[in-house]
Amino acid sequence: MVEFDYEEIVKATDNFNPRMLIGKGSHGLVYKGVILLKHNNTSLVAIKKPSSHKGLESLHEENSNKLQNEIQVLSSLNDENPHVVKLIGTSYDSFNNNNKVIVIEFMPNGSLHDWLHDTKPNLPTWPKRVEIAMQITRAVQFLHEGKPLVIHRDIKSCNILFDSQWNVKLADFGLAIIGGGVQALTQPAGTIGYLDPCYTTPTKLSTKNDMFSFGVVLLEIISGRKAIDMCNTPASLVEWAIPLIEQQHWLQICDTRIKVMPNYMVSTIIHFLRVAACCVSPNEDERPSAREVITGMEDCFIEQVRFPIWAxxxxxxxxxxxxxxxxxxxxxxxxxxxxxxxxxxxxxxxxxxxxxxxxxxxxxxxxxxxxxxxxxxxx
Known part of the structure; x- marks a missing residue:
């Protein structure tokens, strides 16, 4: 990890010019900028600084703490994973309460939320949706099986980004915690619609909470509906989808904006819907681990590929x-x-x-x- 001079960060973002702003996280503003790395090579990067709120110093301090937490969590990941955003370096403003700034890899193709819900002609195909789901699962498995264990606590489509090759990277670790005794001191947090209703007290925190959020994202990928949409009844994606899954009305859940589903994809999509239902189960013991999910997905994917070949x-x-x-x-x-x-x-x-x-x-x-x-x- 590189420690950048703050003046370098200011120059890279044109003094945090609004035209360089590319996104807003749960606790910070994200800018793009060109910065000098090793061997005098320049690189396009994303630079995140804590959100500031005039007259709300306590909120600004909270956002700064979340950004510091993100640095700590990403730094704890001993091995790089192709589906987790990479921390490049940090910097701090010595003239402004030593506010930390982080430099991460630039993700040029936006978020899964953008791709699914913005009005775009090139919606992800069914095979691409399967690939996205598998890559997200591998990212979650990496976090849950790492040493130390990491619980993300804010898995949602806005935090799932795409690199230049349209591969998935899980981002925004401001709410994440490192396993051990820390969770006993951490208040429940997350995003409405993705937040596990079983997660009501600090002691209820576990990897099963992430799996609930993952299940919501999986339903989102298949249905094309938002996790919470007040224009729909019911507004909750989970409350709408689960009865249809229980009644085996599979096609009613699938994104209607894609007119045709290949026959060889049907069994795979049904399998994914069943997995999603297990992940959002009110009984935490019924929720699978990320390893169990990816194993089932891979087996199903092999069958899906094998059938059309032999046909x-x-x-x-x-x-x-x-x-x-x-x-x-x-x-x-x-x-x-x-x-x-x-x-x-x-x-x-x-x-x-x-x-x-x-x-x-x-x-x-x-x-x-x-x-x-x-x-x-x-x-």
Whole structure:
């Protein structure tokens, strides 16, 4: 972690110019800026400073404490994870109560909340939604199985960001806590709609609270609805979705803005809805761990991929056998007959008989089929 000179931060953000503002977290303002890193290389980064409120010094102090907590939590992560935002460095303003500022990697493609709920033509496809869900789960698993353990406490679509390759990164660790005895001293916190209703006292804090929030995000990904939306009845996504899941009205939950769902995706989406229902269960013991969720997702994903591959293989084999019959009939005819009958019909399609006139060409056709099968299996 790098300790930056504060003047460098001010210069990078053009003195925290509003035009450089790219977002607002639960406790800070986020600016973009170009900063000098190792080997004299410049890099576009995100710079977060605590939100200031005129006349509300106590709130400003609270936000500063959250930012300090975020630094502590991110610094405690001994190993880098591809789905957790990276802390690059810090700085502090010696002229303004030593306010800390943090420098993190820049995420150019916004948040999951933006992608799902802003009016955009390029909504995430069903396969992309599955990928997003799996990447979020891996981020949560990394935190929950780390040494030390980290509980995020504010998992929501606004805190799930996308890098330049549209890969997920979990961000905003201002409310996160490091495992041990700390949770006994920490008051319940989170965001309405994602906050576990079982988390009512400091002693109720556990990884199961994060899994509840994750379950809400999973429902959000599949349905395209916000966690809380006063324009809907009921306003709560959980209260709306769970009865439909219990009645197995799967398609009524799925995002209606995407008109077609591939057949091979249906079982995967149903599996994810069942997982989401378990995660938001009022009985904490029924909620799975992140490891259990990702294992189930991977098994389901393998089945989902395997089915269309073998369906494609079988379809090609059936077509090949039909064509083999056509070839046999053509080859058995005299040369004159073949020349006169230049085309044959196969399942309503006209097929050029010359394509299949020799056993050599038959072998080539079969080799092409096998090559195609190998290609599909490699996907």
């Amino acid at each position: 494609s293989v079988l379809k090609k084999m059936v077509r090949f056998r039909k064509r083999k019959k056509v070839i046999k009939n053509i080859v058995s005819k005299s040369k004159t007959q073949v020349e006169c009958e230049c085309k044959v019909e196969e399942d309503g399609e006209e097929v050029d008989s010359d394509t299949y006139i020799s056993t050599e060409k038959v072998a080539i056709t079969f080799n092409h089929l096998l090559a195609d099968v190998t290609f599909n299996l490699g996907k």
